[in-house]
Amino acid sequence: MLIRVDPSSPTPLFAQVAASIRSDIEGGALQAGDRLAAAREVADALGVNVHTVLRAYGTLRDEGLIELRRGRGAVVTGRSDRVDALRADVRVLVAKARAAGVAPQALVTLVQEVAHARS
Amino acid sequence: MLIRVDPSSPTPLFAQVAASIRSDIEGGALQAGDRLAAAREVADALGVNVHTVLRAYGTLRDEGLIELRRGRGAVVTGRSDRVDALRADVRVLVAKARAAGVAPQALVTLVQEVAHARS
DNA sequence: ACCTATTTGTCCGTATGTATG
DNA sequence: CCATACATACGGACAAATAGG
Numbered sequence: 021m022l023i024r025v026d027p028s029s030p031t032p033l034f035a036q037v038a039a040s041i042r043s044d045i046e047g048g049a050l051q052a053g054d055r056l057a058a059a060r061e062v063a064d065a066l067g068v069n070v071h072t073v074l075r076a077y078g079t080l081r082d083e084g085l086i087e088l089r090r091g092r093g094a095v096v097t098g099r100s101d102r103v104d105a106l107r108a109d110v111r112v113l114v115a116k117a118r119a120a121g122v123a124p125q126a127l128v129t130l131v132q133e134v135a136h137a138r139s
Numbered sequence: 140m141l142i143r144v145d146p147s148s149p150t151p152l153f154a155q156v157a158a159s160i161r162s163d164i165e166g167g168a169l170q171a172g173d174r175l176a177a178a179r180e181v182a183d184a185l186g187v188n189v190h191t192v193l194r195a196y197g198t199l200r201d202e203g204l205i206e207l208r209r210g211r212g213a214v215v216t217g218r219s220d221r222v223d224a225l226r227a228d229v230r231v232l233v234a235k236a237r238a239a240g241v242a243p244q245a246l247v248t249l250v251q252e253v254a255h256a257r258s
Numbered sequence: 259a260c261c262t263a264t265t266t267g268t269c270c271g272t273a274t275g276t277a278t279g
Numbered sequence: 280c281c282a283t284a285c286a287t288a289c290g291g292a293c294a295a296a297t298a299g300g
Binding site: 025058059060070077078088089090091092093094 | 263264265266267
Binding site for chain 1: 290297
């Protein structure tokens with residue numbers, strides 16, 4: 021797990037760290053079940069603050085790519101975990117749609133359009 | 140905008156602040172276009188740190204309830220803003236589904252099930 | 259059952275950057 | 280140019296969950 025960071029870049033440090041790990045996961049260098057280095061270790065190695073790394077980890081957790089637990093660390097999620105996370109996201113989305121006054125059917129149509137749109 | 144906080148509660152302070160403002164928005168006490176107090180002011184009034192309030196604001200922004208802009212502050216979103224946010228969320232969801240190996244059609248079906256499920 | 263080390267989670271304080279008005 | 284207010288980052292402290300002896 022090799023992470024590099026450029027302090028002079030306009031992209032925030034936490035985003036750079038997150039992007040680096042994300043690409044390792046999507047590229048297969050990190051696989052399901054693999055454990056990331058402890059935030060403090062990464063921070064020391066990079067010369068950045070622990071909070072910066074923890075924020076990067078939190079971002080990846082929100083994306084469903086890793087799981088975080090106290091005492092255990094950060095572990096790369098597997099396919100079933102991500103499907104579970106997807107289900108949870110869908111529930112949140114439906115709730116948001118309702119709060120925004122968007123009818124369920126309209127939301128389904130919207131998802132359909134975006135899902136089948138070819139870029 | 141009256142916010143109260145209980146430091147002895149197990150729920151994190153930032154979550155308490157977010158919940159209080161969220162309920163003000165959903166209850167109509169805060170309406171579209173209304174400006175929230177500056178994070179620093181709220182922090183001083185509550186006796187908590189600015190970061191705590193800013194994290195609460197960030198949470199509400201992620202939920203699409205408010206917009207945050209430097210120099211301008213936090214403003215309650217209107218219906219069209221929330222529909223826009225919904226569209227963005229859908230795009231993220233579709234990307235996540237693809238990353239998780241879930242076919243577009245399967246995602247649509249999943250949304251359909253959740254959207255029409257009656258609790 | 260107990261204790262200890264590990265590791266994330268929250269909170270505080272401070273400083274600096276950056277977009278807005 | 281200047282004041283406002285969020286955004287990021289640093290540093291330190293303590294709490295809470297986990298794992299292992």
